[in-house]
Structure formats: structure tokens, C-alpha cells
Amino acid sequence: xxxxFWGTPTYAVPxxxxxxxxxxxxxxxxxxxxxxxxxxxxxxxxxxxxMANQLLVPVFTPERIRHEEECKEALAGLGADVSVVxxxxxxxxxxxxxxxxxxxxxxxxxxxPRWRGAGPIQWSxxxxxxxxxxxxxxxxxxxxxxxxxIEQRTPxxxxxxxxxxxxxxxxxxxxxxxxxxPMINAAGPASQKKERWQRLQLTDQKDINESIxxxxxxxxxxxELDWNESALNIHRRIMALYPNTYTKWNGMRLKIQESExxxxxxxxxxxxxxxxxLGRWPSGTTPSGQIxxxxxxxxxxxxxxxxxxLIRAAQLQGKTKSDANMLLxxxxxxxxxxxxxx
Numbered sequence: 380x381x382x383x384f385w386g387t388p389t390y391a392v393p394x395x396x397x398x399x400x401x402x403x404x405x406x407x408x409x410x411x412x413x414x415x416x417x418x419x420x421x422x423x424x425x426x427x428x429x430m431a432n433q434l435l436v437p438v439f440t441p442e443r444i445r446h447e448e449e450c451k452e453a454l455a456g457l458g459a460d461v462s463v464v465x466x467x468x469x470x471x472x473x474x475x476x477x478x479x480x481x482x483x484x485x486x487x488x489x490x491x492p493r494w495r496g497a498g499p500i501q502w503s504x505x506x507x508x509x510x511x512x513x514x515x516x517x518x519x520x521x522x523x524x525x526x527x528x529i530e531q532r533t534p535x536x537x538x539x540x541x542x543x544x545x546x547x548x549x550x551x552x553x554x555x556x557x558x559x560x561p562m563i564n565a566a567g568p569a570s571q572k573k574e575r576w577q578r579l580q581l582t583d584q585k586d587i588n589e590s591i592x593x594x595x596x597x598x599x600x601x602x603e604l605d606w607n608e609s610a611l612n613i614h615r616r617i618m619a620l621y622p623n624t625y626t627k628w629n630g631m632r633l634k635i636q637e638s639e640x641x642x643x644x645x646x647x648x649x650x651x652x653x654x655x656x657l658g659r660w661p662s663g664t665t666p667s668g669q670i671x672x673x674x675x676x677x678x679x680x681x682x683x684x685x686x687x688x689l690i691r692a693a694q695l696q697g698k699t700k701s702d703a704n705m706l707l708x709x710x711x712x713x714x715x716x717x718x719x720x721x
Contacts, residue, residue: 381404382460383462391549395434461484464483485525489511489513491587492584495523496523498594500545511532513531513555515529515559517579533551540618540636541620566579602620602624607667607683610688613688617637626718626719634693635693638688640686642686
């Protein structure tokens with residue numbers, strides 16, 4: 380098949396690579412324009428553009444595809460059979476959705492209609508979902524409202540951070556898209572997309588036993604830790620917004636990047652080291668955000684609104700990520716010390 384691929388971040392790269400390796404012809408790649416990134420603010424290509432350049436595929440970088448008529452015409456001239464969209468970062472207008480005869484298909488990182496929109500991976504962890512997955516969805520004008528062709532589920536483990544979960548979901552997305560292409564090709568073109576959808580026996584999201592949830596854009600304040608929350612909620616925030624949640628320590632920003640909630644009912648999901656700490660400190664006996672213990676080879680134990688939280692790795696302002704003994708040495712922390720409010 381002749382595929383026009385739309386994607387931008389690292390998450391989308393495995394799908395582009397897998398479709399190419401499966402023998403499909405990638406006639407073009409559409410990605411976000413080069414952006415300034417890193418400490419030096421150098422202009423850098425998106426990960427998808429970098430992969431497209433390796434594959435010697437034409438690349439298009441519209442700032443806003445909705446308003447760029449020349450780009451739309453150039454894409455139509457590629458003669459793609461189908462468009463595949465994975466984390467592109469812009470909403471496609473109707474005239475673009477209608478271009479390929481076999482339609483536009485999106486690999487979405489949630490079990491639709493759970494977590495439509497931006498940040499489905501982060502929100503699935505923040506809200507404590509037990510599982511998530513990937514759906515290959517037929518695209519229409521609404522935001523992630525199209526019917527689903529196929530999907531695959533995966534559990535969310537207590538100690539999964541967003542980066543680890545995204546890696547797993549990106550691999551699932553690649554597998555599902557390769558699996559979906561022959562199905563879509565076999566259904567063939569149709570004068571009306573609804574007819575093509577009927578041939579494919581797609582599942583309307585209204586028929587899925589799951590509430591519709593929109594993942595709002597994350598804000599700056601979402602990354603600030605509140606020690607008055609429960610250990611589990613703080614831990615979920617650390618995992619979901621990895622590696623950038625933070626608190627204040629002696630006037631410096633401390634990014635907390637690995638943690639474990641010391642909650643007895645979660646014992647099977649904790650590391651062996653954390654299991655050995657359970658029950659040592661009664662809940663509610665020290666102010667929230669106070670260091671209860673400095674555990675050699677493990678890290679800091681901090682009080683919350685409930686059970687304690689074990690901080691296993693963090694990055695002190697001006698330092699690199701450190702764990703256990705190095706972290707304790709950098710912070711020079713002792714029991715009774717208090718994290719400040721941000």
C-alpha cells in the first residue's frame with residue numbers, strides 16, 4: 380500500500396519504521412516543524428522527521444495544515460492509498476481526511492472512549508487506571524470520536540512511569556497498524572466512508588462500555604507536588620509526569636523521579652526493598668512533607684496525608700539524577716527536615 384504517514388514524537392517512530400519494514404511504500408511524511416530544544420535551544424528536527432530522512436522519504440512540515448493550501452495540494456498529489464496518523468499534534472481538516480481513498484487511521488494511546496485528546500498516557504496513570512491500550516480508529520472531524528477497528532490492552536503497573544508505558548504502547552501501536560493495513564486494503568475504497576466502515580465492521584464508540592473522558596492539556600501547576608495528598612496520589616503524579624514533578628528543598632527545586640507508596644495493601648506491587656519498610660512508621664504521626672527516615676541504599680521516607688512515601692531517585696537543581704546514597708549525600712537530609720511548599 381502507498382501510505383502517507385503523519386507523526387511527530389519518538390512515540391510515532393516505531394510505527395513508521397514497522398510500516399516500512401512490512402513492505403509498504405511510504406510516499407510522504409507529515410510532521411511538526413523543527414523546534415528549538417534542549418539547553419542550547421538549537422533548532423532540531425522531530426524524531427519522525429529524522430527517521431523519514433533515514434528512509435529517504437519526502438517530508439512536509441506545515442505550521443498549521445488547516446491553513447496551508449499548497450501543502451494540502453502537494454499531499455493530494457502523492458497519490459497515497461491511506462493516511463496513518465500517530466501523535467501528529469494537529470487536528471486534520473475534512474478536506475485532508477477525505478483525500479486518501481482508503482481513509483485516515485489513527486493509532487491512539489488509550490482504550491477509546493477513555494481519554495480522548497492530549498496526554499492519554501499521563502492521565503491514565505494520574506487517575507489510577509488499571510489498564511490502558513491502543514486502538515486503531517477511523518478518523519473523522521471530531522476529536523478522537525471515530526469508530527474503532529482493532530485494539531489491544533496492557534496493564535498499568537504500580538511502578539510504571541509514563542516513559543516506560545509510552546514505550547510499551549508505541550510498540551503495540553506499531554504492531555496493530557501493521558496488522559490493520561491488510562484489513563483496510565481488503566475492504567477497498569467506497570463512495571461513502573460509512574460504507575467502508577460497515578465492510579470493516581468497526582465498533583462505534585457509543586457501543587463500548589466505557590465512559591467518555593477528555594484528557595485536558597497539562598498545566599505548569601500539575602507538576603508541583605502537594606505533600607498533603609495521599610502517598611498513592613503523589614506517587615501516581617510522579618509516575619505520570621515523569622521526570623518533571625518537583626518539590627522545594629532548601630530553596631532549590633527537587634525533581635522526584637522514582638517513588639514507592641508504602642501502603643500495606645499494595646505489598647505485592649512493591650519492590651522487595653520497599654516491602655521490608657512496610658509498617659515501620661504509623662500514619663499521621665508527623666506533618667506532611669517531613670522526612671521520617673534516611674534509608675541507606677534506598678532513599679528518603681517522607682510523610683504524606685496517610686502512609687509514607689519512599690523517594691528512590693530525584694534530581695536536585697544543578698545536579699544530575701541521583702538515587703539512594705548519592706541523593707542522601709547531595710541533600711544532606713536528616714529526619715525531621717521539611718520540604719517547602721512550591
